[in-house]
Amino acid sequence: MNENAIVFEKVSKSYPLYHHIIGGIKRFIFNIPGALKAIKSSRYDALRDISFEIKKGETVGVIGRNGAGKSTTLGLIAGVMKCTSGSITVNGRVAPLLELGAGFNHELTGRENIILNAVLLGLNISEVKERMTSIIAFSELGDFIDQPIRVYSSGMLARLGFSVAAHLNYEILLVDEVLGVGDQQFQKKCYDKILESKQAGMTIVFVSHSMPEIEKVCGRVIWIENHTVKQIGETKQVIDAYIKAQENHG
Ligand SMILES: Nc1ncnc2c1ncn2[C@@H]1O[C@H](COP(=O)(O)OP(=O)(O)O)[C@@H](O)[C@H]1O
Numbered sequence: 001m002n003e004n005a006i007v008f009e010k011v012s013k014s015y016p017l018y019h020h021i022i023g024g025i026k027r028f029i030f031n032i033p034g035a036l037k038a039i040k041s042s043r044y045d046a047l048r049d050i051s052f053e054i055k056k057g058e059t060v061g062v063i064g065r066n067g068a069g070k071s072t073t074l075g076l077i078a079g080v081m082k083c084t085s086g087s088i089t090v091n092g093r094v095a096p097l098l099e100l101g102a103g104f105n106h107e108l109t110g111r112e113n114i115i116l117n118a119v120l121l122g123l124n125i126s127e128v129k130e131r132m133t134s135i136i137a138f139s140e141l142g143d144f145i146d147q148p149i150r151v152y153s154s155g156m157l158a159r160l161g162f163s164v165a166a167h168l169n170y171e172i173l174l175v176d177e178v179l180g181v182g183d184q185q186f187q188k189k190c191y192d193k194i195l196e197s198k199q200a201g202m203t204i205v206f207v208s209h210s211m212p213e214i215e216k217v218c219g220r221v222i223w224i225e226n227h228t229v230k231q232i233g234e235t236k237q238v239i240d241a242y243i244k245a246q247e248n249h250g
Pocket residue numbers: 015019044045046064065066067068069070071072073
């Protein structure tokens with residue numbers, strides 16, 4: 001049980017700066033040639049020099065303010081995006097991450113998307129049929145299951161995504177604030193499913209703003225601040241430091 005599931009070594013991810021010029025648009029208009037030159041050579045760092053290891057079967061929380069780089073970290077693990085520098089190793093099948101548009105086709109119905117993902121995982125028809133019932137029941141999507149998912153609300157997409165991720169045989173589950181979507185009762189169900197997956201030995205990376213949830217689910221926590229790792233360690237310790245820092249910022 002000491003094998004690594006996920007290893008990040010000095011990982012950085014940057015975007016061209018033009019995604020971020022809106023704030024400086026006035027300056028931009030008054031000096032277009034200069035601004036264009038600056039933009040072409042500048043990059044915006046979404047993540048800087050991140051290193052960590054996650055063992056197989058570990059449940060690790062990722063916390064930090066909005067825009068810190070949590071979703072980018074999950075996207076890199078899922079392989080939806082590539083890092084700009086450093087190296088990423090992932091051992092195990094990663095559940096599709098619907099929030100980032102991976103693993104689902106928007107023209108297909110909910111049901112067809114379930115089949116697509118199950119078949120890609122190597123399940124045979126009878127296994128697909130068997131899982132289908134529990135996935136659809138868990139999602140509570142009703143008749144919408146036979147509608148193309150482009151008509152789904154973000155809450156419905158999250159339901160489908162989580163249901164697929166939790167019911168098929170993946171080895172790594174990435175949860176990006178999924179518990180923030182949907183009603184209380186559905187959140188509770190997701191949360192129970194995460195604990196069940198944890199018991200079953202799945203590796204879980206869990207992004208949440210709810211410290212009580214992080215505390216209940218995670219053995220260790222990675223705190224990301226200003227696009228880099230601020231602290232990694234035992235859950236209680238990192239959460240306490242994080243809460244303290246929030247209080248000091250007001
Ligand atoms: N596709 C993109 N293009 C440009 N910048 C991006 C893109 N995606 C995210 N960012 C930027 O990267 C930073 C980290 O984003 P994100 O990982 O979504 O943060 P978090 O999930 O912690 O709120 C943010 O400042 C965000 O604006």
